[in-house]
Each structure stands twice: as structure tokens, then as C-alpha cells.
Amino acid sequence: MNTDSPRGTKQSLSPGATIGILGGGQLGQMLALAGARLGLKTHIYSPSADCPAASTAAQLTVGEYEDTEAVLSFAKSCDAVTYEFENVPAQTAKAAASAAPLRPSARALDVSQDRLVEKSFLRDQLGLDVAGFEDVGSIHDLRRAVKRLGLPCVLKTRRFGYDGKGQVIIRTDAVNGSDIEAAWEALAPAPCILEAFVPFAREVSIVAARGVNGDIAAYPLTENIHENHILKTSSAPAGQDDGSAANMAASILEQLNYVGVMGVEFFQMSDGQLIVNEIAPRVHNSGHWTQDAGCTDQFEQHMRAVAGWPLGDANPRHKVVMTNLIGDQVSAWKTLAQQPGVFLHLYGKSEIRKGRKMGHVNQITG
Ligand code: AMP
Numbered sequence: 327m328n329t330d331s332p333r334g335t336k337q338s339l340s341p342g343a344t345i346g347i348l349g350g351g352q353l354g355q356m357l358a359l360a361g362a363r364l365g366l367k368t369h370i371y372s373p374s375a376d377c378p379a380a381s382t383a384a385q386l387t388v389g390e391y392e393d394t395e396a397v398l399s400f401a402k403s404c405d406a407v408t409y410e411f412e413n414v415p416a417q418t419a420k421a422a423a424s425a426a427p428l429r430p431s432a433r434a435l436d437v438s439q440d441r442l443v444e445k446s447f448l449r450d451q452l453g454l455d456v457a458g459f460e461d462v463g464s465i466h467d468l469r470r471a472v473k474r475l476g477l478p479c480v481l482k483t484r485r486f487g488y489d490g491k492g493q494v495i496i497r498t499d500a501v502n503g504s505d506i507e508a509a510w511e512a513l514a515p516a517p518c519i520l521e522a523f524v525p526f527a528r529e530v531s532i533v534a535a536r537g538v539n540g541d542i543a544a545y546p547l548t549e550n551i552h553e554n555h556i557l558k559t560s561s562a563p564a565g566q567d568d569g570s571a572a573n574m575a576a577s578i579l580e581q582l583n584y585v586g587v588m589g590v591e592f593f594q595m596s597d598g599q600l601i602v603n604e605i606a607p608r609v610h611n612s613g614h615w616t617q618d619a620g621c622t623d624q625f626e627q628h629m630r631a632v633a634g635w636p637l638g639d640a641n642p643r644h645k646v647v648m649t650n651l652i653g654d655q656v657s658a659w660k661t662l663a664q665q666p667g668v669f670l671h672l673y674g675k676s677e678i679r680k681g682r683k684m685g686h687v688n689q690i691t692g
Contacts, residue, residue, distance in 0.1 A: 337427075337538050338634035339405050341365035345632055346404030348397075348422065350377030350386070352673040352683065353410035353609050353625075356617075358382040360625035366633060371400045378673045379410075394421040401425035408586060408632045412438045412607055413486060429538075429585040429632045434607035437582065441484045441604070442519050448602050452577050455601045457593070458522035465510045471520040472496065472506055478523040481509040483516040489681070490555020492516070495523070524601055526593035530564050533613035534575040535587045535627045535637055542579055543627065543640040544572035548612050550591075553652075556681060560612040560648040561691075562619070571600055578605060587628040589613060611683075615646035618669040618688035645692035656684035665689075 339345075345361055347354045350372030358368040359382050369385040370377070380386050385403075389396035394417055401407050401422040408429055409419075419432040437447050442461055448454045460471035462481065472479060477499060483492035494509040529552065534544035546563035575590045589610025591603040613624035622630070622638025630637055651659070656678060663670045672685035 339366070342367070343405040343633065344369050344384070344403065345629065346371060346401060346407040346422070346426065347379065347383070347410055348391070348407065348414050348418065349410035350374060350379040350383075351410060352378045352675075352685075354379030355382050355673060356614075356625045356671070357408075357410060357609065357629060358384075360623065361629045364626065364629060364633075364635075366629055369400065369404055371397065376676060378675060381674055391415050391418045394418065397421040398425055406632050406634075408628070409435075410608055430588070430607050431583070431585070434582050434584055434588075438605050438607045439485055441482055441487070442517075444604060445519065445521075447581075448578070448605075452574075452581055454574055454577075455599065457524045457601060457603075460520045462518040462520050465507070465514075468506060468510050468518075468520060472499065475520060475522040480521045480523055481513060481518050482521060483513055483518055485516070489557075490552075496520075524593045524603075525595075526601070527596040528594050529591065529603075530571065530594050530600070531560075531589055531591045531610065531612040532571040532575045533587060533589050533610050533616070533624050534572065534579060535624075535631050535640070536576075536579040536584045537631050537637045538585050538634040540580075541637050542576050543637040544575055545613060545616055545621075545624070545640045546642065547571050548615065550612050554681070556652055556683075557611050557650055558652075559650070560615055562615050562642065562646055562648075566594075566598060568598070574600065574602065586631045587613070587624050611650070612648075614671070614686050615648040615688055616640075616642065617671065618690065619644050619646045644690045647689045647691050649687050649689070650683055651685040651687065653680045653682055653684065654678055659685065662687050667691075 344367040346369045350370045355378040361368045367384040370379045370383040371387045375388045387400045398421045402425045404426045406427045407422045445456045462468045478497045496505040529550045547567040548560045548562040549564035551559045589606040593601040609624045616623040620643030667690040669688045
């Protein structure tokens with residue numbers, strides 16, 4: 327049967343179709359731009375009228391994510407719905423999926439929203455290497471988990487962590503002023519997991535897409551450098567890439583019967599071993615370099631997948647270094663815009679705030 331939604335929407339949409347996007351941040355902004363190039367209209371659903379995607383999408387609905395009636399009527403106006411952040415509430419995703427094909431599906435959200443579910447899925451269902459972890463619901467659990475995993479280790483909230491928020495490193499178990507107590511006090515009463523600290527050589531990621539027909543396209547491995555827990559630069563291709571990251575990404579995409587672009591973050595050890603850190607069921611900051619690499623960029627790739635179209639060419643013609651413009655670094659935009667081989671992307675956010683991603687530049691390096 328050529329249908330996958332209650333109202334019989336076709337698997338493959340035609341140019342002119344409307345793709346709904348839950349979320350109106352910079353990822354939504356760039357998805358809408360890429361969609362427009364393909365003749366696809368986008369309809370953004372966001373709690374804020376003044377969001378980056380408002381200026382690039384054909385339509386905007388302002389509403390709360392918890393307002394399932396508003397989400398339902400938004401989804402009814404779309405031929406397919408996607409999302410640009412992973413904390414879409416389960417009932418929101420359910421409401422959207424009842425009215426239009428939701429790509430990627432709600433299952434990808436269930437897995438990626440909760441670090442315990444995510445790590446168990448990666449390790450137990452797919453046999454991938456992840457940092458040692460333990461479920462922590464009390465100070466008692468935490469003490470026991472620290473004994474099992476050893477020091478140092480990282481306590482993280484199971485849900486809603488990003489850019490280093492919701493996590494604390496535990497280095498010592500001093501009798502007085504113990505890091506263990508301090509870490510628990512910082513995050514309790516949120517359910518947490520404790521992770522063994524991974525002494526990685528570098529952080530890398532892979533961005534890959536899966537189409538409605540099951541085709542998979544992966545971009546090359548990307549090396550990521552963080553500053554203050556926020557991604558600073560992504561360099562691609564990262565080198566030392568034996569294809570195993572792409573294979574792991576493919577197995578995750580297949581297991582989830584996923585449609586769309588996904589980011590998979592890894593810790594790479596000095597012997598090359600890859601340990602999966604986390605998955606993001608959306609276009610990913612470490613894939614922004616693809617916009618100026620001479621291939622189908624990740625935003626177009628995602629729109630193609632969601633529309634049920636063939637995936638595009640994921641082989642870059644150039645080496646690119648992407649640098650995020652964080653907080654007032656964006657003030658240098660005019661100088662950056664004048665440099666040869668540097669491509670400027672600004673998100674149009676009205677207010678500069680410390681730690682806020684305001685834009686990025688892609689520099690061609692080869
Ligand atoms: P996350 O929110 O899990 O992506 O963590 C943010 C950053 O914290 C990562 O990119 C790493 O730099 C660091 N980090 C997180 N978990 C660990 C770990 N288990 N071992 C070492 N570093 C970690």
C-alpha cells in the first residue's frame with residue numbers, strides 16, 4: 327500500500343507539499359531554507375513568534391508544545407511533520423503522528439530523550455560500545471554506582487541535558503566535602519545516570535540519513551572541539567576513518583526504522599576505538615559544514631528524506647572547518663564576511679546572550 331498515515335498521505339510528496347517542523351530555532355530556519363530550494367513549503371510550530379525559522383518558513387503557528395489540540399490542527403495542515411529538537415513531548419509527537427506521517431518517528435524521540443534508555447538501546451540491542459553506566463535514583467544508588475564504575479565519573483540527568491547542562495564530573499570521594507554529595511545535590515531529585523569517564527583522544531561524530539525506501543547516506547567522520555561544553559569547531563573529513571562510524575550509524579538508523587537525518591556523537595580512543603556518546607534524531611550542529619562542501623547539505627538531505635525523495639550526494643568536494651559564533655563572537659560578522667573561502671550563516675536572533683549560538687562560519691580548507 328502506498329500510504330502511511332491515517333488520511334492516506336503518499337509516502338513520496340510532490341514539490342509544493344508542506345512539511346511541518348516542530349521547533350523554530352536555527353535548525354528549523356536552515357531546514358526551511360533548504361526546503362524552499364526544492365519547492366517544498368514549510369510550516370513551523372513554535373512557542374515563540376520571534377524565532378529564527380519565522381523569517382524563512384512559509385507559515386508559522388505559535389503555540390505551546392503541550393497544546394495537543396493546536397499541534398493536531400497544525401499537523402492536519404501538513405503533508406508530513408518533522409522536528410528540529412529532541413525534547414518534543416511524547417503527547418505532542420503522538421498528536422502530530424495521528425494527523426500526518428511523523429518522520430523520524432516518535433520511537434526515535436523515546437530513545438534519545440532519556441540517556442538510560444538510549445545507552446541501554448545502543449549497548450543491549452545493537453551491541454555498540456558505550457561508556458559504563460548505572461541508573462541512579464538516590465544518593466544511595468550513586469554511592470554504589472561510583473564503587474562499580476570508579477573515579478572519575480560523570481553524573482548526568484537522564485532527560486533534558488544539553489551543552490553540558492545537567493551534568494557534573496565526580497573526581498574525588500573525600501570524606502568531607504565529597505564530590506559525590508555535591509554532584510547529587512546539584513542534580514537531585516532528577517533521575518540520573520552515572521557514566522564512567524572516558525579518557526578519549528578526540529570527539530568525533532557522524533551525520534547520516536535514511537530514506538523512506540531504506541537507502542542510507544552517511545557524510546564523512548567529523549572531528550569536534552568543544553569550549554565550555556558547547557561545540558566550537560567541526561572539521562571534516564576528520565581522517566582516520568575506517569568506515570566503522572558510518573556502519574554503526576547505519577545499524578542505529580535501521581534498528582529504529584528511521585527516516586531523516588541523525589547525528590551520532592562518539593568518543594574516539596587513542597587506538598581508534600569508537601564509543602558512542604549520544605544520538606540526536608535531527609540535523610546536527612556538527613553537520614553544518616556540509617552546507618559549503620559541494621555536496622547535498624544535511625538540511626536538504628533531511629527534507630528529501632522526510633518528503634520521501636531519493637537521498638542526495640553525501641560526498642563532499644571540499645574540506646571544511648565550521649566554527650560556531652557563540653554570544654558576542656557574532657559581532658565579528660562583517661570582518662568574517664570579507665574573508666575569501668569563508669561562508670557566513672547568521673540565525674537572525676534578536677538578542678545576543680552568553681553561550682547562545684548566534685551563527686556559524688564555514689571555511690573551505692582544501
Ligand atoms: P553530552 O551532553 O553527553 O554530550 O556531554 C557533553 C560533553 O561532556 C561531551 O562532549 C564530552 O566532552 C564531555 N563528556 C560527557 N560524558 C563524558 C564521559 N562519560 N567521559 C568523558 N567526557 C564526557
